[in-house]
Amino acid sequence: MTRIVVTGASGKAGRAVVADLLTHGYEVVPTDALAPTVDLRARLIRADLTDFGQAIEVLHGADAVVHLANIPAPEIHTPAYTFNANATMNSNIFLAAAQSGLKRVVYASSETTIGLPFDDPPKYAPIDEAHYPYPTSTYALSKVVTETIAGHISGWSGIPFVGLRFSNILAPADYEPVPTYWDDAHARKWNLWGYVDVRDAAAACRNAIEAEVTGSRSFIIAAADTIMTRSSAALMAEVFPGVELTREVGEFETLLAIKAARETLGYDPQHSWREFVAAP
Numbered sequence: 001m002t003r004i005v006v007t008g009a010s011g012k013a014g015r016a017v018v019a020d021l022l023t024h025g026y027e028v029v030p031t032d033a034l035a036p037t038v039d040l041r042a043r044l045i046r047a048d049l050t051d052f053g054q055a056i057e058v059l060h061g062a063d064a065v066v067h068l069a070n071i072p073a074p075e076i077h078t079p080a081y082t083f084n085a086n087a088t089m090n091s092n093i094f095l096a097a098a099q100s101g102l103k104r105v106v107y108a109s110s111e112t113t114i115g116l117p118f119d120d121p122p123k124y125a126p127i128d129e130a131h132y133p134y135p136t137s138t139y140a141l142s143k144v145v146t147e148t149i150a151g152h153i154s155g156w157s158g159i160p161f162v163g164l165r166f167s168n169i170l171a172p173a174d175y176e177p178v179p180t181y182w183d184d185a186h187a188r189k190w191n192l193w194g195y196v197d198v199r200d201a202a203a204a205c206r207n208a209i210e211a212e213v214t215g216s217r218s219f220i221i222a223a224a225d226t227i228m229t230r231s232s233a234a235l236m237a238e239v240f241p242g243v244e245l246t247r248e249v250g251e252f253e254t255l256l257a258i259k260a261a262r263e264t265l266g267y268d269p270q271h272s273w274r275e276f277v278a279a280p
Helices: 014-021 050-057 079-100 140-155 185-191 196-210 234-241 260-263
Strands: 003-007 029-031 062-069 105-108 160-165 216-221
Touching: 003 050, 014 029, 014 196, 029 160, 050 079, 062 185, 079 105, 079 185, 105 140, 105 196, 140 160, 140 216, 160 196, 160 234, 185 234, 196 216, 196 260, 216 260
Parallel strands: 003 029, 003 062, 062 105, 105 160, 160 216
Antiparallel strands: none
């Protein structure tokens, strides 16, 4: 697989994925409804993926797609619009991939599918792929529906589909506010203090293209650590005292389990906020 379409290429994750794939020798075809604000080093195709015909066109001649184009979070648009737009874009790309005979579909799912925000405590921690599905918004529901669609279209077509349940994606410029989280453990409880560096998110997309997988599977993609300076066990004891820790966790180990992504995709997060912000 050498020719990769990246949808949502103008966004934070999309720009990083395009750069990572180009660095690793892939031919990249970026596409987005919006023009990029930086040079992508490849010509962007403007396309509205809620139109199936345009989805077919952008995938023409591709070997694989990294599909990131979606409304990226709840509360940007109305709940119904968010659900309808995301579900339509995703089903169009998946059906177009099957019709076009692509060899691999990689797509952005979300940590929200596993129960975020944790206004109600999780059932256990570290949370893994089995803590699913618990959508609490139409955004999260659109991702659950997307994973269901992926499973069926993969089964019909024989194309491997890989869903990446990204945690909160942060770029180096986003790390400046990190110290403001440390005094109140409740402020970031909504995703068990998780995040993922955008460079590791991009590497995960490449891992998902290259891994030997079959069928349709989804994986949690997070940093190896939390965004806090208190130990992970202490955070759970303070904020979620009734929630079982199913195993011993490292001092600052992520509570969004990435074991499955490590073992199956070869995902190996290399970046942390600690590169940019000094812990006390």
